Amino acid sequence: MNIGAAAAASGVTAKMIRHYESIGLARPAERRANAYRDYGERDVHDLRFIKRARRLGFSTAEIAALLALWRDSARPSREVRRIAERHVAELEARIAEMQAMAGTLRALVGACCGDERPDCPILDDLAQGVV
Amino acid sequence: MNIGAAAAASGVTAKMIRHYESIGLARPAERRANAYRDYGERDVHDLRFIKRARRLGFSTAEIAALLALWRDSARPSREVRRIAERHVAELEARIAEMQAMAGTLRALVGACCGDERPDCPILDDLAQGVV
DNA sequence: ATAGACCTTCCCATGATGGGAAGGTCAAGG
DNA sequence: CCTTGACCTTCCCATCATGGGAAGGTCTAT
Structure with a gap:
């Protein structure tokens, strides 16, 4: 299987x-x-694994660890769970950060008349940071 | 004011x-x-503006636009609001994505016994993507 | 005079992804 | 047999915001 087929x-x-x-x-x-890469079912499986893990937001480093655990049939599930838990915590932290940003901005947007007048609480906030 | 002082x-x-x-x-x-950069109050103000905007997640391109609007005393606040609204929408989209990831992962983590046994629904999901 | 704390520019790295160039290979059809 | 187009290869560059660090110049206090 050529790389294109493996990709598909x-x-x-x-x-x-x-x-x-x-x-x-x-x-x-x-x-x-001819130096072309040649893939088998197992490779495609690994690639799908990687793809799914990326979709869940795992970094390549984390995926490397998960793949190693997956290949080790004697792995303790504890380790897998630890990686996943840490990742969830990271996601939650970033979500909280972004929610704080969005919340602040929504308040500012709500206070801005948004017409042709120049007065704008959004700019006021950025400029002075008084609040 | 040297760059170090402006930074502080x-x-x-x-x-x-x-x-x-x-x-x-x-x-x-x-x-x-001596080729040293020299900053005044106005520069420091602009830098603070940039800093605050970055903290709210605006990209440098968006900040450039916001700074230009801030300098234009005849700006229509509509434009400022449009930029902010688009950014809020982007934040919300990314938050939703990450919440989906976190939700899926929380379910998987909850189903994983997380002890010394190798059976692990997290790996199962990544490996097969059945669901 | 010297040490240490500044400053300058320039290059490199991050992480995941993509664009694109230059060149080799293969398969199908005239 | 040759051409065409769709593949493949490697290599370099770009993104975005941030930082590390080198090599070298400047200032200040002792």
Whole structure:
């Protein structure tokens, strides 16, 4: 299976497949006589794994750890859970930050008449930060 | 005022002050005979403005627009509000995405016993993506 | 005079992703 | 047999905001 087919089968672009290989996240693909990468079902599976983990926001470093655990049939699920828990906590922290931003901005937007007049509480806040 | 003093006064690091100048976000500072940058109150004000806008998640491009509007005393507040509204919408979209991730992960974490046993719904989900 | 705290510019790195160039390979059709 | 177009390869560059660090110049206090 060429890289293009593997990309179609996994949902990971060829570009990213090469990238994942270069950073050691995906195993180096077999090479054919013409130097083309050659993929099998197992590789496609790994790529799908990576894709799904990325969709859940895991970093490549975290995914590397998760893949290693997945390959280790004797893994303690504790470790998997720890990684996931830490990631959830990180997500929640970032969500809280962004909600604070959005909340402040919504208040400012609500106070701004938003017409042709120049008076604007949004700019006032940015300029002075008084509040 | 040297760049270090301006950094202390504005809360923007010297490194970032130079960067903002290089990308055209901050006005180029006056230079003294020794080539040191020289800042005045107005510059510090602008830097604080930038700092506060960054804290609210605005991109440098958006901040450039906001600064221009702030300097234009005849601006229509409509334009400021439009920028802020678009940014709020973007924040909300990203928050929703991350909440979806966190929600999925919380469910998986809750289903994982997290002990020394290898069985793990988190890995199962990543590996097969059944659901 | 010297030490240490500044300042300057320039290059490199981050993390995940993509664009694009230059060049090799393969398959199908004239 | 040759051409065309769709592949593939590697390599470099860009994004975005931020920081590290080197090499070298300047200022200030002792």
